[in-house]
Amino acid sequence: MRADMETVKVSLGARSYDISVAQDIFTSGASVGLLSPFAKGVKVLIxxxxxxxxxxxxxxxxxxxxxxxxxxxxxxFPAGETSKHLATIGDICRDAARAGLDRGSLIVGLGGGVVGDMAAFAASIYMRGIRxxxxxxxxxAMIDSGVGGKTGVDLPEGKNLVGTFYQPKAVLMDTLFLASLPPREMSNGFAELIKHAVLFDRALFDELEAAGDTLxxxxxRLASLVARSCALKAAVVSRDEQERGERMLLNLGHTFGHAIEKVQDYRGLEHGEAVAVGTAAAARLSVRLGLLDADSAEKIAVLLRQYRLPVTVSGCEPAALLAAMSSxxxxxSGVPRIVLPLAIGRAEVRTDVPRxxxxxxxEEVCERS
Ligand SMILES: NC(=O)c1ccc[n+]([C@@H]2O[C@H](COP(=O)([O-])OP(=O)(O)OC[C@H]3O[C@@H](n4cnc5c(N)ncnc54)[C@H](O)[C@@H]3O)[C@@H](O)[C@H]2O)c1
Ligand SMILES: [Zn+2]
Structure with missing residues (x-):
């Protein structure tokens, strides 16, 4: 195993597991050693x-x-969010049954967040739960959905409405796989990485700034930043797995972002892009409430743009966005829960923000067309 492999532990008692991050997990052969404790002697469904x-x-x-x-x-299954529904879970479970998977078998999710959410959901219910x-x-998926054990699918009535908390036995992140990822999808991931920096880690924020567009x-270099970001999220998840308190901080930018996605009927901005607009909006709101200085809010917006992310949205009505946010x-009880940055590296959850x-x-964030 090469020395530059980074390991992040997610500490959840008996359900603890390691996230291994490197740019060559598969090319170096380290993947064999990481997978064999779970794959040895059992049937595996990818x-x-x-x-x-x-x-x-x-x-x-x-x-x-x-x-x-x-x-x-x-x-x-066919790539894309439109596959993320219960019928696909049924198909995965049927494929597992046809392949003869039993309670000792293993499911391995290989893909983006859609695959991760569904592979883990299927694993959590097939034969009442397999590894x-x-x-x-x-x-x-490396920055966000691969850490924390939330699984789920969408219903016609809304996104991620059905799911479970189900921790994997191990997570392998090989950044070389990102070589084939379209640039727009890279930006989506950077939105969540910037979110973690704004929430918890000023030094990470500064490094992202200094990196220009090299990442x-x-x-x-990206592998080491992914590992740092995973460690930040893993620490939060270890303390609050079921999102009863601190884990809510991870929704920075998401209350605004989800409203945009909903008003655009999920056909406009992609998730990370909507979160970028949302993070910039949360920073503006903090400034307005006297919780954050204007320079920091500007720095956040500049960093988002540096990673080719939007900070405003066009073609939306502020009133519709406000209504979507309340639901x-x-x-x-109809009052949005909003995460507000207090500084770069520190934030808090508020439910008392004046409408x-x-x-x-x-009004500031919506560009009139
Ligand atoms: N469980 C959680 O905590 C959590 C957190 C955040 C997001 N999510 C979920 O994750 C999903 C979004 O994840 P996503 O952005 O990864 O979406 P995705 O899985 O649809 O992947 C985006 C696109 O990139 C493609 N792709 C993935 N890896 C690739 C690679 N290496 N090379 C080439 N193409 C590749 C996919 O096929 C897809 O077309 C949403 O459904 C969201 O709800 C879950
Ligand atoms: Zn997100």
Whole structure:
């Protein structure tokens, strides 16, 4: 195993597990040693999508066999959020049954956040729960969905309305997989990375600033920042797995962002882009409430733009956005719960923000077409 592998521990008692991050987990062969404790002597089902499986499915299947898997099969669904529904979970479970997976078997998720959410959801219910290993291949999945054990699917009535908390046995993050990720998807992941820096880590924020646009290509340096970001999220998840308190901080930018996605009927900005606008909006709101200085809010907006992310949105009505925000699933009796930065590296959750202040921020953030 190479020395530059970074390991982040997610501490959850008996359900603790390691996240391994490097730019060469698969090319160095370290993947065999990381997978064999879970794959040895058991049947394995790879869950993946139609973009990722043709790129890395063969490599993973071979690795699992070398790691001692007694048989490897696959369940591949069409790429994209539109696959993230209950019928696909049924298909995955049927593929598992046809391949003869039993209670000792293993599901491995290979793909972005959509694959991760569904592979883990299927693993959490197939035969009342079998083991799962996650191999996130998008930057967003490495930074966000690959850490923390939330699983889920969408209903026609709303996103992520059905799911479970289910921790994987291990997570392998190989940043070399990002070489094939479209640049817009890279930016989506950077939005969540910047979010973690604004929430918890001023030094990480400064490093992202100093990196210019090199992180779009420099997979070794990116691996070390991914590991740092995972450690920040893992620490929060270890203290508040079920999102009863501190984990709510991770929703920075999301109350605004979800409202944009909803008003655009999920056909406008992508999730990370909406979160970027939302993070800039939360910073503006903090300034308006006297909680953050204007220079810091400007620095946050500049960093988001540096990673090719928007900080304003066009073609939306502020009133519609405000209404969507009040019906957010995390709102308490119609009052949105908003995470507000207090400085770069520190934030808090508030439920007492005056409606007029939120409205004023939407007015600033919406570009009139
Ligand atoms: N469970 C959680 O805590 C959590 C957190 C954040 C987001 N999510 C969920 O994650 C999903 C979004 O994740 P996402 O942005 O990764 O979406 P995604 O899984 O749809 O991936 C984005 C696109 O990139 C492609 N792709 C992925 N890896 C690739 C690679 N290495 N090379 C080429 N193409 C690749 C995918 O096929 C897809 O087309 C949403 O459904 C969201 O709800 C879950
Ligand atoms: Zn998000």
């Amino acid at each position: 869950v993946s999508d139609s973009n990722v499986f043709p790129l890395y499915g063969e490599l993973l299947a071979r690795t699992l066999l070398v790691a001692g898997g007694s048989g490897v099969s696959e369940s591949v 799962c290993v996650q191999i996130p291949t998008s930057l967003l 779009f290509r420099d997979h070794a 957010d699933k995390k709102a308490v 007029e202040a939120i409205e004023a921020v939407w």
